Structure formats: structure tokens, C-alpha cells
Amino acid sequence: MLSEVLAGALVMGPMTKGSNLPYRRLCVELGARVTMSEMTVARRLKQRRQGEFALIRRFEGEPFFGVQLAGTRPEEMGWAAALVEARGADLVDINCGCPIDHFTRKGLGASLGRQPRRIQRIVEAMKTSVTRIPVTAKIRLGWNDDDRNYLEQARAAVDGGADAIFVHGRTRNGRYRLAADWEAIAAVAAAVPVPVIGNGDLLFPPDLEAARQTGVTAWMTARGALIKPWIFREATEGYRDMDGDERIAIYRRYVALAKAHWGDDAHGLERVRQFVRWHAGFWYRYVPRRPDGSFPSMQGREPDGFARTPLEALLARSDDAALDYVTDALVGGEDIDPAAAPAPDETRTRDLAEVEG
Numbered sequence: 001m002l003s004e005v006l007a008g009a010l011v012m013g014p015m016t017k018g019s020n021l022p023y024r025r026l027c028v029e030l031g032a033r034v035t036m037s038e039m040t041v042a043r044r045l046k047q048r049r050q051g052e053f054a055l056i057r058r059f060e061g062e063p064f065f066g067v068q069l070a071g072t073r074p075e076e077m078g079w080a081a082a083l084v085e086a087r088g089a090d091l092v093d094i095n096c097g098c099p100i101d102h103f104t105r106k107g108l109g110a111s112l113g114r115q116p117r118r119i120q121r122i123v124e125a126m127k128t129s130v131t132r133i134p135v136t137a138k139i140r141l142g143w144n145d146d147d148r149n150y151l152e153q154a155r156a157a158v159d160g161g162a163d164a165i166f167v168h169g170r171t172r173n174g175r176y177r178l179a180a181d182w183e184a185i186a187a188v189a190a191a192v193p194v195p196v197i198g199n200g201d202l203l204f205p206p207d208l209e210a211a212r213q214t215g216v217t218a219w220m221t222a223r224g225a226l227i228k229p230w231i232f233r234e235a236t237e238g239y240r241d242m243d244g245d246e247r248i249a250i251y252r253r254y255v256a257l258a259k260a261h262w263g264d265d266a267h268g269l270e271r272v273r274q275f276v277r278w279h280a281g282f283w284y285r286y287v288p289r290r291p292d293g294s295f296p297s298m299q300g301r302e303p304d305g306f307a308r309t310p311l312e313a314l315l316a317r318s319d320d321a322a323l324d325y326v327t328d329a330l331v332g333g334e335d336i337d338p339a340a341a342p343a344p345d346e347t348r349t350r351d352l353a354e355v356e357g
């Protein structure tokens with residue numbers, strides 16, 4: 001039963017690039033029980049594109065793997081749902097929230113959110129095509145603040161037969177500027193008879209605690225998993241202060257999983273490096289609990305100088321020189337030595353608020 005799988009779980013959210021197979025594997029080792037694929041475009045599966053098939057691959061031992069599909073045409077989405085079921089997915093989800101213009105212009109992602117009737121027809125088609133697995137929809141609160149139609153979207157999905165609804169508590173135009181609206185998420189949970197999974201800004205145990213009070217069945221984290229993959233363990237075991245060496249051990253484990261997946265010949269190592277460098281752009285954002293015992297928030301910024309050791313200071317740097325140094329040392333299996341790290345350069349990686357999702 002889906003509700004049993006979900007009850008109390010912290011789900012690893014679907015993330016383009018971020019939900020790559022070895023990173024999901026790392027998160028499962030660190031306690032994740034429910035994982036999701038990257039957004040997979042149904043049309044590209046139909047065109048037999050190899051890159052798209054790689055996205056729906058489940059790893060051996062992955063406990064419960066949901067595949068997220070993007071599409072606009074009910075029959076195509078039905079066909080793709082049957083395909084991912086045959087390939088071993090445990091759940092199939094419809095992306096109704098992707099904000100990126102390239103996709104919304106084609107009617108995909110958050111554009112679907114503006115057409116609840118279409119969501120209903122897509123769910124109906126997918127329900128007819130699958131034999132065993134649940135069908136879900138992941139929605140945002142609406143297109144913008146003037147069009148917060150989340151209840152309509154959720155009810156349409158349920159009318160079509162959806163087995164659960166994921167709710168990211170922001171509008172499409174809201175991007176990541178404002179904190180997620182958990183009251184709206186709670187309203188969806190109260191309005192529909194299926195499990196609701198709430199999503200937005202979960203980073204530390206108090207965030208999870210607050211989210212537990214909203215009546216949702218489960219929670220989902222995306223950036224939280226990128227910044228601190230041990231968030232899944234924290235969700236069940238409580239906060240644990242991770243020092244620099246413990247963090248590096250986890251990053252090294254990712255490198256090992258990435259090498260096992262992409263290979264460690266020249267071609268494989270290039271992919272591994274690309275991914276590690278990308279992940280490093282999230283890992284540096286980690287900050288521990290403050291000395292006064294309070295917790296930072298996802299949307300806030302900690303003052304400079306919070307780092308307690310030279311290693312933490314290096315790991316908190318966001319300039320390219322530092323991120324390249326850390327990446328090369330991780331991929332090459334070399335020591336990470338704050339004294340040997342290059343001086344900061346002027347570049348900064350993109351702010352998280354600019355990341356699309």
C-alpha cells in the first residue's frame with residue numbers, strides 16, 4: 001500500500017541532475033527509503049533517446065523508486081507510464097511544476113498546473129495503462145500569486161484517479177524567493193482523500209517537526225538532500241553535528257559510487273568530475289547548528305565566519321578556485337588540506353535562489 005510506504009517518510013525529491021543514480025544510492029545508504037527520478041520527458045522516451053532511458057533506471061536494491069514523467073498528451077503519458085512500470089518503477093508521477101520557460105512554453109511542467117482538466121485526463125490515461133503501480137502528481141501552488149489554484153489541481157488529479165499528491169509550497173513565479181507556504185500544503189492535505197506529501201525548505205529537524213504538524217502523510221526534500229545527504233538519517237535519528245572530516249567521508253563515498261556507475265576510464269572520470277563539481281556547488285552551503293543552539297533556515301544566510309575549523313572554512317567557500325580544488329582532491333583521492341588550497345578568487349557559483357526546479 002502506498003500510504004504505508006509513505007507514512008512518515010522523508011522522500012528524496014525529483015531533481016534534474018541532482019537525482020542521478022549514484023547520488024540516490026548515497027542517499028539510500030544514508031537512510032532514504034523513497035527516491036524519485038529526474039524529470040523524464042515522455043516524448044523523448046517515445047523517440048527512444050538513450051539519455052532519457054538512463055534517467056528511469058533503478059539501481060539494484062533501490063527500496064522504492066518513483067519515476068517522474070513530463071508530458072502534455074494523455075495517450076503519450078499513458079504509454080510512458082506503462083513503459084516505466086515494465087522497467088521496474090514503483091510509482092509514476094506527473095511533473096506539473098517545472099518552471100523553466102523552455103518546458104512551460106511547450107505546455108509542460110508548471111503550464112499543466114494552469115489546466116487542471118488536462119491533469120485529470122493525463123492521470124486517467126496513466127491509470128488505465130499501468131497495472132500495478134500508483135500514479136501521482138507533483139504540483140505547485142499555482143502560476144503566480146493571483147492564480148493559486150492548488151486545490152483545483154489537486155482535486156482534478158484525484159478525480160482522474162491519482163493515488164497521492166506531492167505539493168511544492170510555492171507558485172511558479174515565486175521560484176525560490178519566498179519561504180514555502182506550509183499552510184497551503186496543509187489545506188491540500190485537508191481537502192483530498194489521498195496521501196499528500198509536503199515539500200519546501202526542509203533542512204533541519206525543527207523544519208521537519210513543524211511540517212509534521214500540518215496533517216501531511218510524508219515530506220519531501222530536494223535542496224536539503226543536495227546540501228546534506230545525511231538529512232534522511234537526521235529525519236529519524238535527530239540532529240547530529242557533522243564535522244568537516246565526516247562530511248568529506250560522505251563526499252568520498254559519492255565519488256566511489258559515481259566511479260562504480262560511470263566507470264573510471266578517462267571518459268567515466270570526466271563525467272564523475274562534472275557531477276562532483278556540480279554537487280560541490282550545493283555541499284558548500286551546509287552550515288551546522290549555531291552555537292546558541294538555534295538552527296539556520298534554508299532561505300536564510302549565515303554570517304561569514306561561522307566555520308569552526310580551517311577545514312570547515314574551506315568547505316564553506318563558494319568561489320570556483322575552492323570548489324575546483326575540493327572537487328579535484330575528491331575525484332583524485334587526495335588529501336583535502338586547507339593550507340594547500342588556492343586563495344579565493346572573485347567568482348561565486350550561482351546562488352541557490354537562481355537554481356531552477
Ligand SMILES: Cc1cc2nc3c(=O)[nH]c(=O)nc-3n(C[C@H](O)[C@H](O)[C@H](O)COP(=O)(O)O)c2cc1C
Nearest residue numbers: 013014015016038039168200201221222223224357
Ligand atoms: C537542482 C534541482 C533540480 C530540480 N529538478 C526537478 C525535477 O526534475 N522535477 C521536479 O518536480 N522538481 C524539480 N526540482 C524541484 C524540487 O523537487 C522541489 O520541489 C523544490 O526544490 C522545493 O523543495 P526544497 O525546498 O526541498 O528544495 C528541482 C530542484 C532542484 C534544486
